[in-house]
Amino acid sequence: MALSIRQRDIVNLARATGKVGVEDLAARFDVSVQTIRRDLGELAGQGLMDRVHGGAVLVAGVANLGYEARRGLHQGAKEAIGRACAALIPDNSSLILNIGTTTEAVARALLNHRSLTVVTNNMNVANILTENDSCEVIVAGGRVRRSDGGLIGDLTSELLTNFKVDFAVVGCSALDADGDVLDFDLAEVRVSRTILRQARTRILVTDLSKLDRSAPVRVVSLADLDAVVTEAPLPAPLREACSGWNTRCVTAAG
Template identity: 50%
Template sequence: MVQTLRKPEIIDIARREGKVTVDQLVEHFQVTPQTIRRDLTELADAGDLERVHGGAILPSNTSNIGYVDRRELNQPQKFDIARECVQHIPNDCSLFLNIGTTTEAVAAELFNHSGLLVVTNNINIANILSDHPSVEVVVTGGNLRPSDGGLIGALARETISQFRFDLAVIGCSALHMEGEILDFDIREVGVSKAIIRRSDKVILAADSSKFERKAPIQIATLSEIDTFITEKTPPTASVELCKRSATQIILAESTHPTRTAKTATSATQN
């Protein structure tokens, strides 16, 4: 395949999967590693990708990936994380689920739970749980973000302030290597901060693609949450922060045949 045809396909793969690796592209296109490295360098020079060790990721900017692309991105990992996450959600509790495709996957896994009060600022989650016979759903209200069904702004924060949640499950757009939990929309970040303040326990559910992405606005740090559920060991600095703050890291076990299974573990062990 000529270079002009490879480049758009490389960008498409990065959008679907969050990143591309040299080895992956060599196998896909049946060309040499030197050819792929040259392609990635030229795409990075053009601003279409950002080079990282062993490959490239989508470029850093101030806006998130589109909702449809996010929903399809790393689906197997999100499903694994969601299945692990619901094991830590008890019956008969009050639960907040915020905006995000991973929290939507968590909502879809709650079919065996009962006695839940679920509050959400995510219209998609409300729809997922609308037919659940043992879950009461409260939608916060707020300014609707049509791109992903998120409810943000002052009204959402005001609704949240009237509750005290047993547990919250939140997602994020990016996770800095030093443990900062990041997002793109200042209005959404304000809502996420309110969720953390009003919750007795907080679980962050985020797949490892977030380790290599960037976003400009800080929600919190890993030291401010109780449990971080992901599918791959986070960067060393993040792990050390979790150890110091007694934040538990749980690695979701893979149920996808192309991934290596990992046993749930804790950063507070060893």
């Protein structure tokens, strides 16, 4: 179930403060406490929050958020990231886009590009880019993950080794202070590593909320990438580290 605007605001507030209270939220949004309790119940049902006495806290653990919940979060940031990333990719290019709601934003931003060849293990990306008559779309084979339309597994990785592309654009579930890119699903991580190996230029797209999250599987370090695209500047220590690694930091603001 898609989140309402108020529910997305509640989740974002919980990210900023750690905990939200029923009474405070009711006053903030000028609705009844029953409405807020219903919102928190629905957010808990989608795995976004845990109910506690008097309110709720953001879930932190080893399981990723539900796909529709992730799609509904930070939409403005993802759209800005998508546009900034698309600006790095010229017409007549080849690229691989992996699984994720941010890579889907990149796909939408590529709809006006010409003569692209796009390989993807993301059924949603493929559906978006079929609207571009000038874009050749190749879908990797493999097992379909029904929760998000992702294709993962050894067959997917094997098919991807047949390509050598100009760009790889990948998302992530978390980014830690050491510059490690993290995710939850080892099978998906193996595919992401293959995607990165098959590209001449490797780009990470991520909104800064990923700095507040944790995930158990390391994909790659920012040191191994050519660019990272965010909606606002990375924290200064990470920017300095990226400078030492020759990893370009690109923000939607400039």
